[in-house]
Amino acid sequence: MGQKIHPEGFRLGVKRKGDKVDFKSSWYSDRDFADLLGEDLKVRDHIEKKLRRAGIANITIRKAAEQGEVAVDIYTARPGIVIGKGGSEVDALRNELQDLTRKKVQVNVREVSRPELNAQLVAESIAEQLEGRAAFRRTMKRALTSAMRSGAEGCRIRCGGRLGGIEMSREETISEGRVPLHTLDADIEYGFKEAKTQMGQIGVKVWINHGVHDDFADGGR
Template sequence: MGKKVNPIAIRLGITTSWKSKWFGGRNFAKNLQEDVRIREAIMSHWKSAAIADVSIERRSGMTKVIILTSRPGMLIGRGGTGIEDINRLIKNKFFAGKKIDLKVEVKEIRQFEENAQLVAQQVAEQLEKRMPFRRVLKSTLEQVQKNNKIKGKCPDGNGLQKGPYHCILFERILIFPGRLPELPMEQLE
């Protein structure tokens, strides 16, 4: 019988790292809640910036927020005004009245096709704009398949692909032309 394991926990230290890097001590719960709220605020405020991940590092008196995005120009803005806006938002919402050194760093993801989170966001944005779903899925599958770092797999019996875009599985997203992702990994085995 198989056991259910958190997919992030099983990859920690191998292919992924912690999203929060700090030692909390007695303030662990408060810091963890703060980190989750900071991530939610950044993700909701800058939805169109294609943010893949937000990492937070804390040291004594200093907090560093690292944002991974495929569109860094939207976050940075002209002359770095966007980073100042992010700084102001975080300081006013979460560190009001505290003396803390806050640094925001924006890192670019050059090929968004390598990141399943960004691919899923792109598909969702296009579907929200009422684009034809078959065209959206076909073009997304073609873009992802051009990139050799993500491999495709079909859940049928022999594992062969039937046609140019029968189906593809990358990380935790399963896309079939004609319907939205809904099958979890456990049903494939």
């Protein structure tokens, strides 16, 4: 039986020398780890459900153990939807998270300036189009071309599930440029989104190689 591992976890501890490892959560606890982890999962789940159409690329959570405060950074391609008119939406979200965690919560909205180079946003865009009954090959090719034209060194897109009404599961993959999935020297970003279509569940996986010249600092992981 094949042994599987998540592409992000595979690369967490093996960044290039001098590079900072970006974790999705930043806190420490030697006694309440399970409770704090469950709190993180609830916060992410609430934000993803509330801001489903806001193009959320990443959510990072930082906690100060002594003060009991939580800082949530939301990386989005559509900050206007998250903030709302006069900041009404982000204020409502902050209040909801404070009721959820029973702690003081600070919400920071970060804009992703180049969503076509963010693997998670590309995967979500493809999944959204597939749910709208778009042709999967054309959708995948359009996203691949857009990423390469925007400066990616390589891109691979894979859709798996019941494609084209065929009962047996299969995967369709297209790629361009250099995407060394098993090489840790390059900066490979991974994104995944599940599309619920008329044909059933379809998983969309995206790998984007930014190489050593990654200059889209606002993209997050």
